Amino acid sequence: MSKHVKEMGVLKEHLGKHQLKFTRQRELILDAFLKQEHITAEEMYHQLARKDPHLGLATIYRTLNLFCEAGLAQARHFGTQTQYDNISHKGHHDHLICTGCGKIVEFENCDIERLQEEVASRNGFTIHTHRLELYGLCSPCRR
């Protein structure tokens, strides 16, 4: 009956490897997190206040950061607040962001990634991560 069995497994494996514990809060937060594409800690805090009014904001932050370490989430800095990006069932991707309505479109482009590697190696670098964000207007916002 429980949802997100696979991701819950990923989390438990990470917990096991690092002597961390599986708690009611971590389960609750993961369930809520996986229903979203991108979410901030505050948004999650308000959203979960109904299910558990005692859940603290610090716990949300700690847990979302834990998900990042476990490879389920990735922190992004589109605006003023950190957005936690659900990457559990998709690989790496980049973003198109509409400065009009705030819409975020995810994309992947191997050609760009390949050219990035080229630039890096030409400069003697080995890339670990990168960030590519395209800001502009979506077609509804353009008129």
Next chain:
Amino acid sequence: MSKHVKEMGVLKEHLGKHQLKFTRQRELILDAFLKQEHITAEEMYHQLARKDPHLGLATIYRTLNLFCEAGLAQARHFGTQTQYDNISHKGHHDHLICTGCGKIVEFENCDIERLQEEVASRNGFTIHTHRLELYGLCSPCRR
């Protein structure tokens, strides 16, 4: 005898167009800024403390933001603090950042830029700005 005549002209033109005034502080900060490739407000604050111990941090922030509006600088968010990028004598560019030693290498790649446009138009977007940062290790840091 004064340096940075051309950039000082760009600043004065911007000031004129916006009913702003040319001050001793703005001249001092521009001179210092143009000697750098990337600098934070705090760094500039400490650096200028010798020349003018009364110069306030708020003035530095205000002035660097003014340079951005005048097209002399561009704000970047590599790490925790905002880096002001000197773009007075170069056009748009992106960055390679070494997570080992903090070295920053600037680059331009038209092929990547073209592919970005392609991705955008395929999604109905018109791009205004973008941010591309490659994080990794430079060759000295790799061993």
Next chain:
DNA sequence: TCTTTTATTGAGACGGTTTATCAATTTCAA
């Protein structure tokens, strides 16, 4: 030049976001 208007400055208060602290509680392996 002298006067008047208007923008700027510096000091510090303030605001928003995230992390640190710590006593009480919960987890989990033995």
Next chain:
DNA sequence: TTGAAATTGATAAACCGTCTCAATAAAAGA
């Protein structure tokens, strides 16, 4: 079931950058 160790929630603190406001400086006008 016990006890060591991790976690939690409340809140303080850190951090970075902006705002406020009275004093000052710049530039436009007479």
